[in-house]
Amino acid sequence: MKNKICILLTALLILCTASSGCGNQNKTETSVVSVIDTVSVIDEKQSSESERSTEQSSETKSSTKQSSETKSGTQQSSETKSSTEQSSETEGSTEQSHTESSAVVPEAKSIALTKHEITLTPGQQTEINYLLSPDDAPRKGVTYYISDTSVFTISPYGVITANSPGSAELSAKTDSGLSDVCKITVIPSPEPSLTSTEESPSPSSKLTNAIVDPYTAYNSERVYRDIDLLCSRYPDILAKYDTGKSTKGKPITYVTLGKGSKKGCIVAGIHSREHITISFTMKCIEEFAQAYTDGSMYGSYDVRSLLNEYTLYIIPMCNPDGTDISTAGESPLVAVNGFDADNYKLNANGVNLNLNFPYNWETHLANSGYIPGDEQYHGSSVASEKETQAIMKLCSENEFLWLLDMHILGGGIFWRDEYNGEIPDDYKFTSSISDVCGYQIFGISTNISKYSGGLENWFRFAYNRPALCIEMIPISQAYFTDTYIGYNSYFEQAVDWQRTKYTYLEAMSCMK
Numbered sequence: 380m381k382n383k384i385c386i387l388l389t390a391l392l393i394l395c396t397a398s399s400g401c402g403n404q405n406k407t408e409t410s411v412v413s414v415i416d417t418v419s420v421i422d423e424k425q426s427s428e429s430e431r432s433t434e435q436s437s438e439t440k441s442s443t444k445q446s447s448e449t450k451s452g453t454q455q456s457s458e459t460k461s462s463t464e465q466s467s468e469t470e471g472s473t474e475q476s477h478t479e480s481s482a483v484v485p486e487a488k489s490i491a492l493t494k495h496e497i498t499l500t501p502g503q504q505t506e507i508n509y510l511l512s513p514d515d516a517p518r519k520g521v522t523y524y525i526s527d528t529s530v531f532t533i534s535p536y537g538v539i540t541a542n543s544p545g546s547a548e549l550s551a552k553t554d555s556g557l558s559d560v561c562k563i564t565v566i567p568s569p570e571p572s573l574t575s576t577e578e579s580p581s582p583s584s585k586l587t588n589a590i591v592d593p594y595t596a597y598n599s600e601r602v603y604r605d606i607d608l609l610c611s612r613y614p615d616i617l618a619k620y621d622t623g624k625s626t627k628g629k630p631i632t633y634v635t636l637g638k639g640s641k642k643g644c645i646v647a648g649i650h651s652r653e654h655i656t657i658s659f660t661m662k663c664i665e666e667f668a669q670a671y672t673d674g675s676m677y678g679s680y681d682v683r684s685l686l687n688e689y690t691l692y693i694i695p696m697c698n699p700d701g702t703d704i705s706t707a708g709e710s711p712l713v714a715v716n717g718f719d720a721d722n723y724k725l726n727a728n729g730v731n732l733n734l735n736f737p738y739n740w741e742t743h744l745a746n747s748g749y750i751p752g753d754e755q756y757h758g759s760s761v762a763s764e765k766e767t768q769a770i771m772k773l774c775s776e777n778e779f780l781w782l783l784d785m786h787i788l789g790g791g792i793f794w795r796d797e798y799n800g801e802i803p804d805d806y807k808f809t810s811s812i813s814d815v816c817g818y819q820i821f822g823i824s825t826n827i828s829k830y831s832g833g834l835e836n837w838f839r840f841a842y843n844r845p846a847l848c849i850e851m852i853p854i855s856q857a858y859f860t861d862t863y864i865g866y867n868s869y870f871e872q873a874v875d876w877q878r879t880k881y882t883y884l885e886a887m888s889c890m891k
C-alpha cells in the first residue's frame with residue numbers, strides 16, 4: 380500500500396505536463412493518505428449484507444496510473460522547476476511525503492450529514508453528503524442505511540430520490556460505529572392548479588429532471604446528446620454550433636450561452652484524461668441556463684443580468700477522439716507507449732494538443748525528439764491538428780475578452796508567462812477567480828521550451844488578453860480515486876464544486 384501511495388503521489392505530480400505546466404503543484408499534504416470514499420447504500424431490511432458489500436466496493440477500483448510515472452518523472456522534475464517559483468519546495472515535500480505518508484492515519488472522531496431534515500414530493504431529488512472530523516480522516520467504509528426504501532432511495536453518491544409519501548430515516552454509519560441521521564419526509568405532490576394554464580415548473584422540479592450527470596465520465600456520444608437536450612430545454616439562452624471536426628471526423632461542438640455583446644471563451648477536455656472538466660462544464664451550462672430561465676440568483680450572482688451582458692462560447696469537449704479513447708476505451712490510432720486508455724492524454728494522432736498551437740512551437744521542437752504517443756509530442760508541424768485549428772477558428776471569429784482552458788490537477792491557475800509578460804488585467808482577472816473559487820495562483824511560467832505551443836499562452840500572445848490554464852481538483856482531493864474515470868464518482872468533492880461552480884460566472888463578473 381505504501382508503494383502504491385508513493386507511486387500515485389508521483390503520478391499526480393506529472394498528470395499534465397504541457398505548456399504552462401498543467402500539473403504543477405506548490406503544496407503536498409504530508410498527512411493525506413490514500414483515501415477511497417467508499418459508500419454503500421443499505422436498506423435496513425437487508426442489513427445482513429451490508430458489511431460484505433462495503434468490503435467489496437472498496438476493492439473495485441484498481442490503480443491504472445502506475446505505468447506512466449517512471450517514464451516521465453525525469454521530464455517532470457525539470458518542468459516543475461521551470462514552471463513556478465515555488466517548485467523547489469514542491470519537489471522536496473514530495474520526497475518527504477513518501478516517507479511520512481504511512482505514519483499517521485487519522486481516525487474519524489465524528490460524522491455529520493450535511494442535512495438533517497428534508498422534505499420532498501414523489502420523484503423529487505436532492506443531494507446529501509457527510510463530513511468527517513477531522514476532515515482528513517479516511518472516508519472509507521461509510522454506509523448509508525434507509526429505514527424504509529418505499530419512501531426514498533439514495534445513490535452511492537448521495538442523490539436522494541423521493542418515492543412515495545411517508546417518513547423515513549437516512550443514517551450514515553462508519554465502520555467504527557459513528558453515525559448521524561437525517562429525517563426525510565415525502566409529502567404528496569400538490570394538485571395541479573385548475574386556474575393556471577401556464578406551465579411554470581419550480582426550480583426544484585427542474586432539478587428532478589437534470590440532464591447532465593457529472594457522476595459518470597462523459598464519452599462523446601453523451602456530450603452530443605446532452606447538448607441537444609439542453610438546447611431543446613433552454614432554446615431562449617442556449618444554442619449549439621460546430622467549429623470544425625476532429626481527426627476522426629467527430630464534430631467539435633460549441634455552445635453559446637447568453638445574449639450579451641461581450642464574449643468569453645471556455646475550452647474543456649483538451650487533455651482527454653482530464654475529462655472531468657467536461658462534466659464540470661456541462662453541469663455549469665445546465666445550472667446557469669436554468670438560473671437564467673428562472674430568473675433566480677446563483678449564489679450571489681445574478682445570472683440573467685450577467686448573461687444579458689455576456690455570451691459565453693463554450694467548447695465542452697474539444698478533443699472528442701481523445702475523450703473516447705480515455706472514457707470509452709476506443710483504440711488509439713497510434714501506439715501509446717504503454718499508457719492505458721484511462722491514462723490517455725492526447726488526440727487520435729497521438730499529439731498533445733496543448734503543445735500544438737502557433738506559439739514558439741519551434742522552440743519546443745528544438746528541445747524534443749518525441750514521437751506520436753509521447754505526452755510531450757507537439758505534432759508534425761505547427762497547428763497541425765484539426766482540433767487546434769477548430770479552436771483557433773472560433774477565437775479568430777470572435778473578439779473574446781478572455782479565455783479559460785480547463786485542466787486538472789492542482790487546484791490552481793497558470794496565468795502569466797515570462798515571454799508574453801504582463802497582459803492587461805491578467806492579475807485582476809486571476810485573483811478575482813482565485814478569491815471566489817479557491818484556486819491558488821501559481822507562479823509565472825519561465826521556461827518557454829515547456830510552455831510553447833500552449834493554448835492559453837498562444838491566446839495571450841495573439842490577442843493580448845487574459846487566458847488562464849485552470850487546474851481543477853486540489854491535491855487534497857487527489858486521493859479519492861486511483862483512476863481518472865473514478866473522479867466522476869466523487870464529482871462534487873473532487874472538483875470542490877461548491878466553490879468552483881462560480882468560476883465562469885466570476886470570470887464574467889470581474890471583466891465587465
Ligand SMILES: [Zn+2]
Binds near residue numbers: 395401653785788
Ligand atoms: Zn491538462
